Amino acid sequence: MGDDGIFEELKQSVIDQDEEKVLATVDKALAAGVDARKVIDDGLLPGLDVIGEQFECEEIFLPELMQAALAFQSAMAVLEPKIRESGGEGPKKGRIVLGTVKGDLHSIGKNILRLLFETSGYEVWDLGIDVDLFKFIDKAKEVDADIIAMSALLTTTLIGQKDVIDALGEQGLRDKYRVMVGGGATTEEWAQKIGADGWAPSAYEAVTLAARLVGAQAGSAA
Amino acid sequence: MTFAELLTPAEVERLHEASLDVLESVGILAHHPGAREVLGRHGCVVDGDTGLVKFPSDVVERYRKMVPPRFTFRGRDPRFDRTVPDDGPTVVTGSSAPNVIDPVTGVERRATSTDIARIAYLVNELPGFDVFSISTLAADAPEGQFSLSRFYPALKNCLKPVRSNTPTMADLHGVLELGELIVGGRDAYRERPIINHHYCPMVSPLTMDVDSTEAVMWLTEQGLPVYTTVVPNAGLTAPMTLPGCLVVGNAEFLAITVLQQMVREATPVIYAGLPTVADMRTGAYTPGAIETGLLIAAQAQLARFYGVPAGGYIGLTNAHANDAQAGFETGMNTMLAVEAGATLLNMGGLLGSLMAFDFGKCVTDNEIALMDKRAWRGLEFGEDELALDEIAAVGPGGSYMGRDHTKKRMRTAAFLPRLAERGTRSQWEDAGRPQLQDRALAEARRILAAPNPAVWDGALDARIREHFPGIVDGDATSPEALA
Numbered sequence: 001m002g003d004d005g006i007f008e009e010l011k012q013s014v015i016d017q018d019e020e021k022v023l024a025t026v027d028k029a030l031a032a033g034v035d036a037r038k039v040i041d042d043g044l045l046p047g048l049d050v051i052g053e054q055f056e057c058e059e060i061f062l063p064e065l066m067q068a069a070l071a072f073q074s075a076m077a078v079l080e081p082k083i084r085e086s087g088g089e090g091p092k093k094g095r096i097v098l099g100t101v102k103g104d105l106h107s108i109g110k111n112i113l114r115l116l117f118e119t120s121g122y123e124v125w126d127l128g129i130d131v132d133l134f135k136f137i138d139k140a141k142e143v144d145a146d147i148i149a150m151s152a153l154l155t156t157t158l159i160g161q162k163d164v165i166d167a168l169g170e171q172g173l174r175d176k177y178r179v180m181v182g183g184g185a186t187t188e189e190w191a192q193k194i195g196a197d198g199w200a201p202s203a204y205e206a207v208t209l210a211a212r213l214v215g216a217q218a219g220s221a222a
Numbered sequence: 223m224t225f226a227e228l229l230t231p232a233e234v235e236r237l238h239e240a241s242l243d244v245l246e247s248v249g250i251l252a253h254h255p256g257a258r259e260v261l262g263r264h265g266c267v268v269d270g271d272t273g274l275v276k277f278p279s280d281v282v283e284r285y286r287k288m289v290p291p292r293f294t295f296r297g298r299d300p301r302f303d304r305t306v307p308d309d310g311p312t313v314v315t316g317s318s319a320p321n322v323i324d325p326v327t328g329v330e331r332r333a334t335s336t337d338i339a340r341i342a343y344l345v346n347e348l349p350g351f352d353v354f355s356i357s358t359l360a361a362d363a364p365e366g367q368f369s370l371s372r373f374y375p376a377l378k379n380c381l382k383p384v385r386s387n388t389p390t391m392a393d394l395h396g397v398l399e400l401g402e403l404i405v406g407g408r409d410a411y412r413e414r415p416i417i418n419h420h421y422c423p424m425v426s427p428l429t430m431d432v433d434s435t436e437a438v439m440w441l442t443e444q445g446l447p448v449y450t451t452v453v454p455n456a457g458l459t460a461p462m463t464l465p466g467c468l469v470v471g472n473a474e475f476l477a478i479t480v481l482q483q484m485v486r487e488a489t490p491v492i493y494a495g496l497p498t499v500a501d502m503r504t505g506a507y508t509p510g511a512i513e514t515g516l517l518i519a520a521q522a523q524l525a526r527f528y529g530v531p532a533g534g535y536i537g538l539t540n541a542h543a544n545d546a547q548a549g550f551e552t553g554m555n556t557m558l559a560v561e562a563g564a565t566l567l568n569m570g571g572l573l574g575s576l577m578a579f580d581f582g583k584c585v586t587d588n589e590i591a592l593m594d595k596r597a598w599r600g601l602e603f604g605e606d607e608l609a610l611d612e613i614a615a616v617g618p619g620g621s622y623m624g625r626d627h628t629k630k631r632m633r634t635a636a637f638l639p640r641l642a643e644r645g646t647r648s649q650w651e652d653a654g655r656p657q658l659q660d661r662a663l664a665e666a667r668r669i670l671a672a673p674n675p676a677v678w679d680g681a682l683d684a685r686i687r688e689h690f691p692g693i694v695d696g697d698a699t700s701p702e703a704l705a
């Protein structure tokens with residue numbers, strides 16, 4: 001079990017939110033012949049778990065969470081190609097296409113959402129603000145997304161969420177993606193009315209929702 | 223009155239210089255092609271590919287000095303016109319909340335045009351409020367009448383100046399048509415533009431949007447009243463320091479102000495802000511935090527340096543009920559602003575960080591506003607007010623109670639609250655221990671029980687209804703519904 005030390009070091013470097021240390025430790029592990037997959041599963045992800053818990057109990061705040069996430073992502077940029085080379089699958093829990101709907105410039109909530117998704121191990125494509133309905137759908141197709149997540153802060157732009165769901169239906173793609181909606185202007189009733197698969201009042205709860213949706217999808221696909 | 227100053231004169235100048243530096247070296251991302259064109263034509267350096275606009279300091283200095291020192295809000299009845307800063311604290315309701323706390327059930331729900339009509343009437347009657355910024359949206363708006371369904375009930379039920387935004391140019395033209403019908407034609411409207419426009423074209427950090435910028439430029443060109451608010455959010459869209467947040471907000475204020483002056487020289491503006499420090503535990507928006515008061519106070523000083531009226535969204539709260547938190551957040555922050563010389567206070571009626579209107583909160587904010595206005599009057603120091611003759615006449619051990627001197631001043635020297643409890647505990651218990659919110663809602667019901675004298679005559683209403691087929695009723699109906 002001589003490997004334990006390196007996994008502990010990997011985990012700690014994420015907890016320390018120290019990108020340089022994360023990258024150096026990843027290099028060290030790879031040089032020592034540790035499998036890229038194990039670097040992630042037994043080193044980095046346990047570190048992110050701790051970070052998540054610390055965030056939840058307000059021991060650490062958003063900027064710290066974000067730096068840990070960024071450090072993790074830099075490491076993934078190194079590790080993923082290696083996994084693919086050896087024919088492995090990415091370790092991600094799921095792929096999420098995220099954006100604020102057409103006509104809406106509110107980005108703050110969406111950005112927090114992205115951060116929490118990423119720290120929970122999802123791969124996120126953030127399309128930004130004022131996102132056209134076809135951009136959501138095209139990107140979802142392109143990256144073979146599991147979830148389309150849309151934020152809307154204005155009652156006048158809410159309709160953009162419905163438009164995406166309707167267009168998915170028209171293209172015969174409605175069952176291919178789970179759609180979740182949120183943002184200040186939305187309500188649970190709205191989400192039900194437009195036929196979304198889920199709604200959450202905060203980014204934190206959106207993560208639980210994502211897990212449920214991806215789980216459900218895996219279940220239904222099986 | 224001398225104002226509280228959080229910044230030394232040197233610090234104010236440093237903030238100004240720092241903002242000039244940011245505008246010149248970092249620049250503003252301007253998404254609206256028309257804005258880029260105007261800025262470029264007047265001396266800014268525009269990168270056509272990226273949309274980044276750099277503002278040379280001398281250009282900023284030239285245009286910002288054109289701003290006149292006052293801004294006037296006009297209402298249906300000119301007696302209610304208000305000019306900042308001359309008329310002292312000008313208290314405006316908080317606006318555009320999607321929801322209302324139902325005054326009967328206490329449950330939050332989508333707001334409607336009927337809610338707007340009732341709120342307009344309430345604001346018309348509550349003396350603490352000077353401007354009605356349309357508090358909510360109208361979920362019952364017919365297709366294509368999003369803004370009409372807000373402005374019609376608002377204007378119909380309120381003689382005070384009405385303020386709000388419109389999401390599209392088509393909506394903007396629609397509400398202006400309504401305004402023209404009300405005052406009797408286009409020329410008359412140009413004389414008395416009774417709709418006071420407001421937008422947030424600056425998206426922190428340092429970005430100018432498309433739609434709001436377009437509306438601001440068009441209104442400015444037309445010489446119609448419009449002002450903007452800058453909304454830097456420290457930790458998320460601005461640096462995590464109060465001075466850094468001020469620099470970003472100030473650069474944004476200068477950018478949009480300079481653009482307006484380029485469109486039309488000597489356009490009145492207000493240095494209005496909704497500066498916040500984000501709660502970095504969750505990213506929550508915190509308009510009720512004490513830092514908002516500090517930042518607004520500092521912006522008031524910057525505004526004085528520029529010779530423009532100051533204020534903004536101050537006295538809003540994160541509380542979800544009209545409770546102690548709602549009171550202290552509104553009270554403490556507006557007090558800071560008033561003492562610092564801010565005269566535009568966008569404070570009334572909203573809960574939950576601008577998400578919901580509450581009738582009880584509105585009536586409570588009226589009382590807070592009247593206290594703020596009393597504070598603004600200050601001690602009213604003078605030889606007469608020292609009352610030396612009176613002190614001599616009453617002498618040691620006497621009483622001032624039955625004196626003419628007292629009688630003459632007893633209704634004006636002190637603000638007399640309608641909501642704040644002043645009785646004894648036993649009286650309060652006998653009355654069934656009413657909470658502030660009970661008293662506030664009772665006051666709202668009392669006001670709304672009578673027919674609204676502010677409503678215009680039937681002939682005008684018929685013309686409006688004919689012009690806009692299918693428009694909402696816009697009536698402040700049924701006090702019973704509020705019972």
Ligand code: B12
Nearest residue numbers: 105106107108109151154155181182183202203318387422
């Ligand atoms: C900051 C702000 C702005 C900033 C935005 C800056 C930025 N970079 O985002 C600026 C100043 C640019 C702005 C502009 C406008 N705004 Co604005 N804004 C706000 C404000 C005060 C806070 C929003 C915020 O950042 N909240 C903090 C974040 C953390 O919360 P959140 O976004 O709700 O996100 C959380 C959850 O909802 C959830 N979530 C979010 N998205 C999603 C998605 C999914 C899938 C899930 C599951 C969950 C989820 O997770 C997040 C974290 O927990 C809100 C009021 C409010 N309290 O929401 C008004 C508000 C939304 N704006 C409003 C208005 C009117 C406007 C303007 C029209 C003003 C104007 N006249 O110019 C423009 C519109 C511009 C446009 N076209 O979008 C109104 C909305 C009215 C309406 N029509 O519905 C509000 C309610 C305020 C008000 N009462 O006036 N605004």
